[in-house]
Amino acid sequence: MKLSVLVLEGPYNHQASDSAYNFIHAALAKGHTIQGIFFYDDGVYNATKFSDPPQDDRHIVKRWSELGAKGIDLVVCVAAAKRRGITDEVLAPDIRISGLGQLASMIDESDRIVTFGD
Amino acid sequence: MAAKGKKVMVTVRKAPHGSIYAQEAIEVMFIFASYDMDLSVVFLDDGVLALHKGQDTQGLGIKGFMASLGALVDWEVTNVYVDRQSLRERNIAEDAIISIGKNEATDAPIMPKVLDSAEIAKMMAVQHGIVSF
Numbered sequence: 001m002k003l004s005v006l007v008l009e010g011p012y013n014h015q016a017s018d019s020a021y022n023f024i025h026a027a028l029a030k031g032h033t034i035q036g037i038f039f040y041d042d043g044v045y046n047a048t049k050f051s052d053p054p055q056d057d058r059h060i061v062k063r064w065s066e067l068g069a070k071g072i073d074l075v076v077c078v079a080a081a082k083r084r085g086i087t088d089e090v091l092a093p094d095i096r097i098s099g100l101g102q103l104a105s106m107i108d109e110s111d112r113i114v115t116f117g118d
Numbered sequence: 119m120a121a122k123g124k125k126v127m128v129t130v131r132k133a134p135h136g137s138i139y140a141q142e143a144i145e146v147m148f149i150f151a152s153y154d155m156d157l158s159v160v161f162l163d164d165g166v167l168a169l170h171k172g173q174d175t176q177g178l179g180i181k182g183f184m185a186s187l188g189a190l191v192d193w194e195v196t197n198v199y200v201d202r203q204s205l206r207e208r209n210i211a212e213d214a215i216i217s218i219g220k221n222e223a224t225d226a227p228i229m230p231k232v233l234d235s236a237e238i239a240k241m242m243a244v245q246h247g248i249v250s251f
Binding site: 006008040041042079080099100101103104105107108110112113115117118 | 124126132137138139142145146149150153155246247248249250251
């Protein structure tokens with residue numbers, strides 16, 4: 001099945017981005033395809049390369065970049081990002097900034113859209 | 119254009135001003151409508167509070183989005199529904215909610231449709247995708 005994932009919460013403060021990651025991990029292991037991952041609302045904070053958690057903690061941003069390096073399309077909403085200071089200069093590798101139209105396209109091209117939020 | 123014709127629902131479940139969810143949900147509605155999706159919008163749970171008449175965000179120092187909600191029709195967001203049970207639980211009368219636009223010819227207000235949860239559930243069951251705020 002082709003899945004897209006929408007993340008609405010920032011990392012560490014809320015379980016949503018961990019749950020989204022674990023869901024994607026499990027879906028890929030079962031042979032599903034991830035069409036795209038879209039970050040909206042505070043979810044855009046998942047994309048800052050300046051995130052630097054303690055070494056004994058999981059590195060949430062790096063995990064996203066690793067998925068991006070595998071060829072999964074990770075998109076940050078430009079309007080939500082601008083509000084929160086997430087620009088191309090602070091963007092972690094293999095994640096891109098684009099518009100909400102990308103979310104519309106992801107939904108169109110997927111069998112399911114799964115939202116992770118509060 | 120991408121996404122043309124597919125049935126997509128946006129739900130607003132959270133109270134309007136304590137967080138940004140309702141506001142950014144409206145942005146999503148506008149974009150989805152502009153992509154010619156077969157869009158429906160449902161206000162339920164605390165989300166129904168967003169449609170309660172007579173709100174003023176001036177004292178909060180935030181830009182209100184009540185004007186956007188009152189003009190959803192102008193943005194081609196026309197299939198707007200409200201959960202009856204959620205209104206009742208919050209003691210909001212069905213005529214105490216705002217209109218989402220005006221009929222161009224008659225100037226009559228266009229109201230969101232109040233539906234029972236069971237009817238909304240039926241609508242949910244036939245969507246291609248649901249985006250939940």
